[in-house]
Structures are given as C-alpha cells and as structure tokens.
Amino acid sequence: MSFEVHVRKALGQFTIDRAFAVGPGLTVLFGASGSGKTSILNLIAGLLRPDSGHIRVGGVTLVDSAKGVNLPPDKRHLGYVFQDGRLFPHRRVRANLTYGWRLAQPDQRWMAPEQAIAFLGIEHLLDRWPMSLSGGEAQRVAIGRALLAGPRALLMDEPLSSLDEVRREEIIIVIERIRDELKIPILYVTHDRAEADRLGNNFLEIS
C-alpha cells in the first residue's frame, strides 16, 4: 500500500476522523473547501499531530499513537507541494531547488538537480528571485524543490488553484509525467471534478 492512514484530530468544533488505504499511482482526495483535506495532508506531512491513529507510507510507519511513534516532518521524507508554491523569498530559484537536496542523505536522493531542472524546463529561472516568478513558474520550482529532497511520496495541495488556464495545463502535464515516468505515489487534494478525473488513479471523497 502506498498510503495507509487512520487519523483522528479535533480541530475546534470540527473533528477529522478518516481511515483509508490506497495503492500506487495518484490518489485524489476530493471534497469541498473546508472539509479538512489540507489538514489530512498536514497530518501526513507531520505539520499537524494527530490525537490518535497511525500513518504508513510505502510500508514505513510514520505515526503509530499506540506505540508512541510520531516522526518529525524532517524524518518523513515526503515532498509537499503547496497551493501557493511557498518558495523561500530570500533565496534564488537555484537555492530553493537545492534546499532539501543538500539536506538529504546521498542514498535518499533519487534525482540530481540537473535532471530535475531539465524535467521541469526551468533552466532560465535559476538566477531569479521567487518574487519575480509567475504563478506557474513558481509552482514548477516548488515541485522541483520537493522532488529533489528525495521523497518517498508527494503530497500536493491544490497545486493548480492559483494558476490561469494555460499555466494549469502546463503543470497538469508535469504532474502526469511525475505520476507516469517517476512512478512516485501522489496524494492530491482538489475540489475540481475535471482535474480529479483527469489525474486520479484512485479516488477518495472527503465530506
């Protein structure tokens, strides 16, 4: 199984209680805004701590509250691509890309920076500051940064939502290639039915 998740987390008056297990490929977490999809990604990434439950990715246990296991985010090796790119504003594109790559153990890396740069077509952006990038350019760099950290799986939180129609198509193609060529498991959050149908191998409805 790529993702085996059973988490409970109280957030204000609202409680997340979800269990799912999905195989390889791209899994769409589909649901309306405010249904807690992003919180589920944050729980898996380790940015939120579940009240109870377990999380396994690719057979590796990240959280098991019964055994007191709760790996910190930096030990989970999951790539997280955010809605807004969230690049480091004080580092040029090149330094953003290699941030996680430099921190990764050599045996954890499975992509070299030159490979990622060619894969994403971002050679011409390397010396730019994030502030000067368009939404689509920033999202490519963010995807490259996540891949270069050597992740076991990718978490993507509505990565197309801040893009216009043309840019959306470009990034969709990139995501399809990650799914089909790099064959890395992806958990993909969206509220857009067309996007979900086009990209998903597996579907999970969150309500």
Place this chain on the structure above:
Amino acid sequence: MLTAEEWGIVGLSLKVSIVAVVLTLPIAFALAYLLARGRFPGKALVDGLIHLPLVVPPVVTGWLLLLAFGRNGPIGMFLEQWFGVTVIFRWTGAAIASAVMALPLMVRAVRLSIEAVDRRLEGVARTLGAGAWRAFASVTLPLSLPGIIAALVLGFARAIGEFGATITFVSNIPGETRTLPLAIYGALQVPGSDREVVRLAIVSVALSLLAIVASEWISRRSAGSRPGHVL
C-alpha cells in the same frame, strides 16, 4: 579639530554604545522571538516590563539600576562576591544603563520583523528535511535580518545619546563614564566653553547619521535585488 581629551570622550562613547548594543542584541532577539511566537501566561506583563524604560523617566531607571547594582543591591552583591566586580562609576555601568534604555527599541524592531515572517515557511523547511533548529536558522533568522539591523541602529543611536539613566547610575567621571552627552552637559555648565559644545554636538549628530547611512547600505547589500528598508 577635537582635542585629545575630546577624542577620548568620543572613543569612550563608542565603546560604551557598541558594547551595550552588541551584548543586548541576543537578549533582545530572544525576547522578541518569545513575544512574537510564544503563548504563555503573563506575556502582557513581560511586554510591559520590557517597555518600561521607554516611558519611565530615565532618572528613575538610573536610580533603579543603582538599587539593583549598588553594593547592597541583589545583582551588585552577587557580582562583587562571585567575580569581585563592581559596575558603579565604571564604563561597564554606563554600558548597562545604555543597554537597558536601548532594549525596548531593539525588541520592538526585531519583533516586528519576526512577526512579518510567514510561519508556514518554517513548515516547508521541515518537510524538506530541516530539523527545527535548522529551519529557524535558515528561514526565520535571515528573513528577520532587516529587523536585526534596524535594532542595531536604533539601539546604537539610543545608547550614544543616553544621558539621564547614565548620569544617575554611574555619575559623570572623566575618562570612565563621561560620554558625549554628559560631556556636552558638563561643558554647558562652564562659561566660555561654547566651542567645545559645538564640536561635541557636531560629532554626536555625525555619529548618529553615520549609523543610519551604514545600516541602509548593509541592508541594501544583504537584500540583493530584493527591496528592503530598515527604518
């Protein structure tokens, strides 16, 4: 030009101010971080205490320092017994007075810049493999650099102009605690020393101006092509 004695006053002022600001910076940063990011009971009280030197008459601050650091004061007794050190009537005492007066301004400057840093960026760094400390050092610290530079400048300007708390705490001793403002005040009391007053006043203004220009230059260099303003 300045006389040898006046150069000595300028040198002492620089020493007192630089020591005060450099030693206060880590404390100011820690307090600013606590106030910007921390959630704890009594936060408003801590905030208020830090800001006291900004609103209390400096002479009262000086008197309180005298009580704390005096021979019979809690800190003074401790320093005397354990290190054989006394700061009363010493340049180190002048530096402490300047540091206390500069602290609120420095905490404010750093706090504003820490609050302006997007906290989620540290989360990004964590998912990319950075431990908590590295995420802080590689994201929050550099992004709050403009505030740190602003704190150094404001603190230095405040320290080099410090008068009331200093004269109350460590008196006006030539060569030891007679900094620029104290020397100007002293010269004003002596008839016929107008020229000395003018010279020292010009030096005071020039030093403060220099600090601000230098900080703008540093921040522009460190910001690269990104826009950045310190003050």
